[in-house]
Amino acid sequence: MPARAVPSADTTTPFRAARPDVIDETFEGEVTLIDLRSGMFYGLDAPASAIWLQAREGRSPAAVVDALAGSYGTSAEELAATVVAFLDRLCEEQLLVPAETEAPPVTLAEVGAWADPQMQCFSDMQELLLLDPVHDIELDANGWPIPRAQPADAGA
Amino acid sequence: MDERALAAFLDAALEAHAEASARLGTIDTDVDLGPVRARVRACGRPIHDRLTDMLVLARGAAPAGTPVVEIAAFDTATSGVPMAPPPWTPDAYRPGLEIEGLRHGRFLASYMLEFAALTFYDRERELGIYWALDAPALVACQEAARLRNVLRWIAMDHGAELVHAAAVGRGEDGVLILGAKGAGKSTTSLACMLEGLAFVADDFCLLDEVGGTWLARALTHTARATEGTLARLPALRSRITNRDAPAGHKAEVTVADRLADGLRIRALTTPEHAARTAPARRVDRTTFVRSVLAGTVGVFPGMSQETLRLLVRLSEELPCYVLPIGPDLAGAGDTVSALVDDERAVAA
Known part of the structure; x- marks a missing residue:
């Protein structure tokens, strides 16, 4: 099995949000992410949100670092290790996946002061989303899944 | 595909x-x-x-x-x-x-x-x-x-939207009650209905923006109640319509006689299990959205991004509250009525 691409191993390959399984919305300057596959949702603080918003449309780690350095008025060297490590984490959570093409940079609104990015993880949705798992289905003659026959004494 | x-x-x-x-x-x-x-x-x-x-x-x-x-x-x-x-x-x-x-x-x-x-x-x-x-x-x-x-x-x-939320109120104004399965949407909204409040839905309702106001409307004329809800609200038992339902199914209770045509939504709320029912407590929108996310987004198939966007937009436009509801449900209607009156006054 090929190793999964990680930003720290190749900072020139673009990554993007794992749509449509991952959805996001920004409010109060912070991003909330939901992974509809796992039922996990994530609360990103402002620096983490800035990284996500730069990366989600398909950008290489190097380009994300450059864009953030411009937004925060600091050097790329100063941010690189922290930003790439956070991108690695987003990939580990499968929130980012490799992209085919590089998207243009995003202009962020006021970003405030830089700090190490923080991401809170919540599992509240897992029970809701993982109900009724689909496996081992039985098909009728036309190819439609049908309820499995109940044992003869079921419901007796 | x-x-x-x-x-x-x-x-x-x-x-x-x-x-x-x-x-x-x-x-x-x-x-x-x-x-x-x-x-x-x-x-x-x-x-x-x-x-x-x-x-x-x-x-x-x-x-x-x-x-x-x-x-x-x-x-x-x-x-x-x-x-x-x-x-x-x-x-x-x-x-x-x-x-x-x-x-x-x-x-x-x-x-x-x-x-x-x-x-x-x-x-x-x-x-x-x-x-x-x-x-x-x-x-x-x-x-x-x-x-x-x-x-x-x-x-x-x-x-418009179909949201996983209850809606109850007073007169033509009301609140959405959001929350995950088991949070108390049905129980709280049905308790309010029995206390005489206007009722639109206990579990999901149509939400439509009309003239700058969010209007909640009913899609069904029944509500669903667990055995636990029926035990706390025994007046619902006379409203059960599916007495022959297979074991394990929730009771369907008719609310047709109590349905409001629509409610102008004045606030977002979520129930909180409390020692006793108390006045609604205002909370910041970040806390609120994250507390109801699990019960609102991804509940229905498809178009989850749009639902998340709507939730965030609602939280921008409407104040967010927690409803502390006690085990005996007494006063739930008063809590919601007071909140609706307060927010109606603010809107006026």
Whole structure:
């Protein structure tokens, strides 16, 4: 099995949000992410949100670092290790996946002061989303899944 | 997924519906979804009854210019007409009723494995299909709920929403009650109804922006109650309509006599289990959204990004509160009434 691409191993390959399984919305300057596959949702603080918003449309780690350095008025060297490590984490959570093409940079609104990015993880949705798992289905003659026959004494 | 194959599948499904219609006739039922009307074209009584028995039906002709979106419904057991084979593979079925590749984009679908029932919608042609293998075997209370998937997609494409929330209020003003399964939406809203408040829904309702105000409207004239809710609110027992339901199904209680035409939503709320009922407590929107996220987004199949966006927008436009509700539910109606009065005064 090929190793999964990680930003720290190749900072020139673009990554993007794992749509449509991952959805996001920004409010109060912070991003909330939901992974509809796992039922996990994530609360990103402002620096983490800035990284996500730069990366989600398909950008290489190097380009994300450059864009953030411009937004925060600091050097790329100063941010690189922290930003790439956070991108690695987003990939580990499968929130980012490799992209085919590089998207243009995003202009962020006021970003405030830089700090190490923080991401809170919540599992509240897992029970809701993982109900009724689909496996081992039985098909009728036309190819439609049908309820499995109940044992003869079921419901007796 | 190949759009041409999906379009061809819809054509084949519509041909099957036409054949079923030729054999059984068609019963049309209209449901208003705010700016759009849905018309369920059901072949035969069993699927008609199971899909529409609990829906609040449209009254009279739709206002001029109102779009009407058709949902062709039939079942194989009653009509003898098989459904066209699915154009997707057996591994496409996902937890939560969704079908891989049909959760966003032009075509949307959901499949209820428990009853072999398909909902399929073409957003471009604005045509829906509801097919079940065996309509008489469907449990009415669940099937009425399952039609809500396609009703939600239709509503969303016309600027309205179907949200996983209860809605109760006073006069023409009310609150949405959000929260995950088990949070107390039904129990709180039904307690409010029994205390005389205006009632729209206990579990999901239509939400439509009209003249800068969010208007909540009922989609069904029943609510669902667990045995625990019935024990706390015994007055509901006389309203049960599905006493012959199989074991394990929730009680369906009629609320038809108490339904408000609509409520202007003044606040977002979520119940909180408390030692005793207390006045509503204002909370910041970040805390609120994250506390109700699990019960609001991803609950219905498809278009989850749009639902998340709506939740965030609602939290921008409406104040957010926690409703501390005590175990005996006494005073729940007073808590909501006071909140509605306060927010109505603010709005004025």
